[in-house]
Amino acid sequence: MILHVLPLVLLMSGQSPPPPPQEVKPAIVLPRQAAQAPRKVYNETADARAQIAAAVKAAAEDDIRVLVNWGANDDERCAKFPALQRAPEMTGTRYFSDEYKLVYVDVGHLDKNLDVAQAHGAKPAVGALPYFTVLDQNGRVLANASATEFAAAADPAALDPGKMAAFLTKHQAPAPDADPPFNAALSQAKKDGKYVFLWFSAPW
Amino acid sequence: MASKDVAPVLAKEFVNLKLDFDRAKGAKEIEKRYIEKEQGLPWFAFLDGDGNALIHSTGPKGNVGFPAQPDEIAYFRTMLEKVQKHLTDAEIAFLVKSLEEANKKT
Numbered sequence: 001m002i003l004h005v006l007p008l009v010l011l012m013s014g015q016s017p018p019p020p021p022q023e024v025k026p027a028i029v030l031p032r033q034a035a036q037a038p039r040k041v042y043n044e045t046a047d048a049r050a051q052i053a054a055a056v057k058a059a060a061e062d063d064i065r066v067l068v069n070w071g072a073n074d075d076e077r078c079a080k081f082p083a084l085q086r087a088p089e090m091t092g093t094r095y096f097s098d099e100y101k102l103v104y105v106d107v108g109h110l111d112k113n114l115d116v117a118q119a120h121g122a123k124p125a126v127g128a129l130p131y132f133t134v135l136d137q138n139g140r141v142l143a144n145a146s147a148t149e150f151a152a153a154a155d156p157a158a159l160d161p162g163k164m165a166a167f168l169t170k171h172q173a174p175a176p177d178a179d180p181p182f183n184a185a186l187s188q189a190k191k192d193g194k195y196v197f198l199w200f201s202a203p204w
Numbered sequence: 205m206a207s208k209d210v211a212p213v214l215a216k217e218f219v220n221l222k223l224d225f226d227r228a229k230g231a232k233e234i235e236k237r238y239i240e241k242e243q244g245l246p247w248f249a250f251l252d253g254d255g256n257a258l259i260h261s262t263g264p265k266g267n268v269g270f271p272a273q274p275d276e277i278a279y280f281r282t283m284l285e286k287v288q289k290h291l292t293d294a295e296i297a298f299l300v301k302s303l304e305e306a307n308k309k310t
Contacts, residue, residue, distance in 0.1 A: 062224060098226055178223050178230040185221040190253025195287050197218035199248035200225040200235055 040073045041082060042106035048113040052120075052139070055103040060137035065173050067100040070107050070117050071130035077147055077157060078130045087161035095165070098202065099172040100134075107131075120144070134171040143171050210302050216290045218250070243267040250287045259286045272307045 043051070055066045071078030085096055096102050107113050107124045117124055117131070121141050124131040128146040136142055145167060152160040182198075189196045214220065223231045225245055235242070238249050238257045246269050249260035261268050261283070268276035277300055284296045291299075 064227075094226075176224060176228045178228040178234055181221060182223070182230075182234055185219045186251065186253055186255050189219045189251070192219065194253075194290070195218050195258070196221055196251040196253075197214065197248065198221050198223070198234075198251055199246050200223050200231060201246045202224060202226045 041078065042071055042073050042104045044073065044106050044108070044112075046106070048105045048116040051103050051105060052116070052135070055101040056135060056137065056139040059101045059135070063137060063173055063176055064098070065100050065137070065142070065171060066135040066139075067096075067102050067168070068120065068122070068133040068135065069102065069104045069130045070113070070122055070124045070133070071104065072106060072108055075129045077159060080158060081130055084159050084161055084164065089161040089165045090168075093165070093169065093172075095168045095172070100168065132167070136173070143167075207302070210299065213291070213295050213299060216295070217284075217287065244269065246270060250283060259283045271303050277303045277307070 052066070052068060055068075059066045069078075069081060071081070073079070084090060093099065105113055105116065107117065107129070110124060110126065114124070117133075120133045120135070121144050122131050122133045123144070123146070125146070128148050130147050132143075132145045132147075133141060134143040147159060150159045150163040150167065152158040152163075185196045185198070188194075211220075223234065225231050225235065225247075232242075235247065237255075238251075238260055239247075239262060243262055244267055247261050247267055249257045251257050259282075261280075263276075263279040263282075265275060265279075268279050271277045271280040280303065281296065281300050284291065284299065288296065
């Protein structure tokens with residue numbers, strides 16, 4: 001970060017540019033190259049079953065859902081998915097902080113983790129990535145959908161954030177009611193001669 | 205609080221209740237019974253069986269949230285001592301130490 005802003009700082013301070021370019025260049029250029037290198041969204045060496053199990057466990061703690069995104073790092077539409085999450089249609093509801101645990105599973109060139117996908121009823125296919133599976137907090141499959149269902153009218157190679165948001169809203173967990181567990185905890189505390197450790201948190 | 209070591213110790217004194225402040229219907233209203241202004245998350249309170257708060261996480265310097273700094277951990281100790289009925293002094297010391305160690309790891 002410091003290396004990124006260093007040229008700007010020097011420029012604004014009116015100082016002369018740093019001396020021998022051949023000495024300075026590697027220190028500045030290398031981090032920039034690293035920062036610009038496309039981040040791999042799909043972990044190509046991860047154990048897919050373990051990834052999904054961890055997401056289900058985390059979702060169960062917060063009574064929310066899991067969205068499995070089956071895809072590949074070199075697929076154009078898959079690569080666009082992280083940016084799609086920042087579309088206005090997707091940020092009104094905090095889908096990926098409050099409502100879903102998102103897990104990316106690498107299917108490579110449709111030669112990886114297909115057995116895991118099949119076990120979840122998912123059918124990732126050429127031209128239809130990413131493929132999505134919604135799981136409940138017990139790991140039960142609630143919905144499967146191909147990217148083609150979310151194709152943008154203007155650009156079929158892109159995902160429509162509105163369609164994606166509608167799908168996520170349809171399958172998100174119903175909001176829990178705070179009163180029954182609150183009253184149950186008070187009753188239990190009274191019965192056991194204990195106190196209630198009441199804490200407010202959020203899935204994020 | 206969910207750790208294997210800490211949870212059983214806390215369970216001697218408390219019934220644990222986590223409410224999702226943003227998603228759970230009625231959670232904000234429940235918090236308002238104990239403090240008027242939203243405090244940020246996490247926020248917690250120790251209640252008796254009738255729903256009365258004996259002490260909550262907003263101390264003299266504000267909400268201690270997840271107690272990490274020495275003064276926040278000290279306030280958490282004060283909270284435990286305020287309601288101490290089943291916990292021994294050694295167990296309170298253990299809980300405090302677990303927070304100190306968690307803070308060192310982060």
